[in-house]
Amino acid sequence: MSKILMKGNEAVGEAAIRAGCLHFFGYPITPQSEVPEYLARRLPEVGGVFVQAESEVAASNMIYGAAGVGVRVLTTSSSPGISLMAEALSYIAACELPVVLVNMMRAGPGLGGILPAQGDYLQATKGTAHGDFHLIVLAPSSVQEAVNLVMRAFELAENYRNPVMVIGDGMIGQMMEPVEFPEPAVGKPLDPGDWALTGCKDRPRRIVNSLYLDPEACNRHNFKLTAKWQRITEAEQRSESVYLDEPCDILLTSFGMTYRICKTAADELRAEGIKVGLFRPITLAPFPYQACRAAADRAGRILDVEMNMGQMLEDVKLAVQGTKSIDFLGTAGGVVPSPEDVAKKIREVLGSAPAKNASPKPAPQKKRKDKERA
Amino acid sequence: MASTEVLMAGFGGQGMLLSGKLLAHAAMEKGLEVSWLPSYGPEMRGGTANVTVCISDKPVASPYIVYPRALLVMNQPSLEKFAPRVKPGGLIVVNSSLVPVKSDRQDCQVVYVAANQVAQQAGTGRAANLVMLGVYVGWSEVVSLESTVRAIEEEFAEKAKFIPANVAAFKAGYEEGRKARGAKS
Amino acid sequence: MKKIFSATPLLVDRPTHYCPGCTHGVIHRLVAETIDELGIRERTVGIAPVGCSVLAYEYFNVDMFEASHGRAPAVATGAKRARPELIVFSYQGDGDLASIGMGEIIHAANRGEKITVIFVNNAIYGMTGGQMAPTTMPGQYSTTTPGGRNVKEVGYPVRMAELIASLRTPAFVARAAVHSPKEILRAKEYIRRAFSYQVAGTCFSLVELLSICPTNWGLSARESEKWLEREMMPYYPLGIKKEPETAEAEVKRG
Incomplete structure (x- = not known):
């Protein structure tokens, strides 16, 4: 397939469809609004579902619901919106549901600004929300890589049943670069496996739940999630x-x-x-x-x-x-x-502090210096 | 070529983002690496709008460029803001229909084109942005006339009635660009 | 001997955690019977809230979600839009639905999501220990309104059924009570209609159920029934607030 010139935000939307994601729930926010706009147009063409939620709080709970019934699902937002999604992400991670979300970061803190920034690194990688859980976080540096990583994000989300965030910034969302998409035009649907709520026909009922009132059970669940993160850490660093x-x-x-x-x-x-x-x-x-x-x-x-x-x-x-x-x-x-x-x-x-070779040298004291000894 | 950058600036709605897209598209079809990076602000219309297009035979590293090789401006604020940043030996194209002042850059080639009038003569006063693009393509030949025309035809495929006037405006600008190039060499 | 009563197969055979005198058990049974009678168990997904009925997923013998506080209608939206063949219901209390989840319920109703909402209004926060709910009655004591609900400071109780019925999108919205056999029969009929509309793919449906909380009201079960009838029913009138048939007609009239 030949290259086409595409905005990062639109390419993200198309990549999701190529990955077989036909469900999007989201809320407009600059500088990522082209993703919902693109998918509002495209998803009906391929038999998919687009819902503009009333808030990021609702959108993130809609993806919880959709992932829980075993479909591939995407939401996208930008920094303040991701903060509003944090609660649901904790539930989704706790319930081990595969979702993909995209954060096209803008300036913060607070309402900040609409221009590109990378101020959500710590939020994405360490402290997304309450409790012990981790997102897998992928950071593309071109529109083509955004496409590749969005598609990879769905594989990772499903392989590990863990939420995956693709994190960009307003620049990658707004810029156009040539991209190539793999065939087929629409990927295969998700296999709902042995966990999704599809109606308890010919099987015991299933529960998607993150409440563990028994402390021992909650403890075990945390160890299970941590062991999974250990496997991810060993296998997925790039x-x-x-x-x-x-x-x-x-x-x-x-x-x-x-x-x-x-x-x-x-x-x-x-x-x-x-x-x-x-x-x-x-x-x-x-x-x-x-x-x-x-x-x-x-x-x-x-x-x-x-x-x-x-x-x-x-x-x-x-x-x-x-x-x-x-x-x-x-x-x-x-x-x-x-x-x-x-x-x-x-x-x-x-x-x-001229460094003519690779040997470590002590640097002189100066402002903005971040030198540390173990 | 190795790599080059052009900054296109004006008010929102003047079509400079589209000019940039057409250039990037034509360059991509030629097999070159490109990036198209707009500035964006809170307003939908009327604010300043500019776009930086990078074209290279290698993957584009930074699409964010402070000191471009060429500048196309559709208004005076853009000329004042960006002209000082153009690399020495570069090109500044000023739409003299809308910009009443001259650039003081002696170390760049400055081309004044009454783009609105040229566009009007070509068939539509709204295609001044394509006249400006034409000047740049004619001057730089970073992409060919034919490939840019194809990009225009593709862009306006669903509004085919606009194609002839836009192509004519582009070609008129292209001739201006060729002349400016000849005047320099 | 003729068998005239049996346990509902749709409820898991286990003791619940509900307090003595609580009417959640009655409502669970009505919902479970309805799902059974409509023959939709194998395609039903329920959503439990945060609040007293947080453990509802333990009791309904169908596929169940546990949602975060107030968000059940959004979770239901995601589930129903993803698999429209499912019958999706949320089961929510007054703090969950009318306070923290006000946005989600209004917008799910306004979009006309083809889901069924069972809304239990007992005029108090139960699980957290008897604090004021949006539905707490004027003058009613709660642990956060020690002098009684002062409407000059915190406003009047929210009438959710009427609020949702005021939306133009067609829906089935009704209010019943579960404090007496007669009203329980009416509640059952509303719940049956609410699920039937979803089975037919007609509209959003919500049944508000006035319920008692002897523990946090500080009354016996019998006194609680009388209090509900005397204090709540005049303020929260029972009956059907909106039907899709009439709503459609209104929309056509413009």
Whole structure:
């Protein structure tokens, strides 16, 4: 199939249909409204169901209901809307239902702004809602990768019966890039398996429930969910390392669209002979700690770049275990760091502490320095 | 070519986002890598609207570009805001039908085109955005005239009656772009 | 000997956790009998709320969800839209439906979701220990209205059946009580109609059931029945509030 030029938000909607997801429940919010708009048009064409909910609270409970009766289901939103969905996500994770949601992040906190940001990293990966559970979180850095990861998200959700979030930002939602979709035009439906509520014909009744009044039973359920997360952690980490065939002066860590900006900065400085490497997690959760550490081991020092105030930075620190100096460049509020901003920061960091080889060196004290020893 | 970027800016509704899409589409059909990144604001109409199109023979790294190779502007605020950022040696195309001032950039080629009048002569005053696109394509030849015309035809496939005037406006702009290129070399 | 009464096969044979004198058991039975009589057990999915009937999923012998507080109509929407062949009902109390879940019930009704809602109104929060509900009567004591419900501070009780019946979308909306055999028979008839409309794919249906809570009202069961009749029934009139046939006619008239 040939490439077509498509907005990220619309591509996300089409990818869901290609994955066989014919049910969407959602609520408009900038900058992701093109997803519901696209699916409102497309789903009826393929015999699917589109419902505009009265709120994100309702939308997230609708996907709970739809997943519980064993259909493939999608919702999409942006930061404040995801906060409203948090409660239902805890129930969905507790009930082990497969759903996929997309967060096209905008600026926060509060009403924040409608422009791109990455301020929901910690919410997505650590503290989505109450209780011990994890979302699988996938972060595309191009429209094509958004398509691939939305489709992969449904596989992961169903393989592990766990909610999966694809996390982008307003930029990837609003930008157009060429994309290719796999055939067939509409994927096969979900097999409702031995858990979905399909009516108790010729079988004992089933219950989708997260209430465990017996503390021992609740304890066991938490251990079961944790064991599942351990399996996911072992099998599903994905990341990309670039320009690390040889040791580098500095490693840029970033995710999503920020990676693309870092890539331009890296290419520019590499043309000048400054060795810049790149690492990005594709699975924000489970975070690829070992791969991040291996990338860090190739580098003199690290610059973490994010459109937030230093959220993934915490995971980079955990990966690096204090073996390298880590600097941070962050923007928020819809301010996107330019490749020039990144290049300038690299020069500044290397100028203040030149790292000509890959051996760790103590960095001088300076502001915004995030150096740690294990 | 290696890679290039063009920023197209104006008021919402002037069609610069569409011009950018047509360029990206034509470049994609040529087998090039492209990105189309709009600015977006809270208003549906009347605010400023701009789009950055990156075209490359390698995968586009950052689609967010502060210093583009070329700039097409449909209003004075956009000229004032973005002209200082164009890379030296680059191109600035100003719609002189709507922008009464000149650019002070000496290190870029600045082309003034009365895009609204040119479009009117081509058949529709509403196609000034396609005149502007034509100037850029004619000047840069990043994509061919034919492939852009195909992109226009595809875009307007469901509103076929608009195709001839839009194509004519684009071609008129293209001629202006060729002339400007010739004047420079 | 002729058998004139037996346990409902649609209810799981186990003791419930409901307090002595509580009418949830009566309502469970009415719903279970109806599902049985309509022969729809094998395609029914129920949704339990948060509140006293949070464990309803333990008692109805059909596929069941447990929903978060107030969201049962949204869960029902997801389930019914995904599998329209299912018969989907939610079972909700007054805190769940009329307070925290007001948005979900109004919009599910207004969209005309083909679901059935069993709404139990006992004018109090039961499970959390007798706090004020949106349906608590003026002057009624609760643990959060120690001087009695002061309507100047917290407004008047919400009449959900009338509120939903005011929506233009066709629906079946009715109110019954379960404090006396006579009213229980009427309640059964409304519940049967509510499910029948869903079986026929006609419309959204909701039955509000005035119910007693001797424990939190601080009354005996017998006193509670009298209190319901004396205090609640004049404020919450029984009867059918809306029928799809009349609603359709109204819509046609414009």
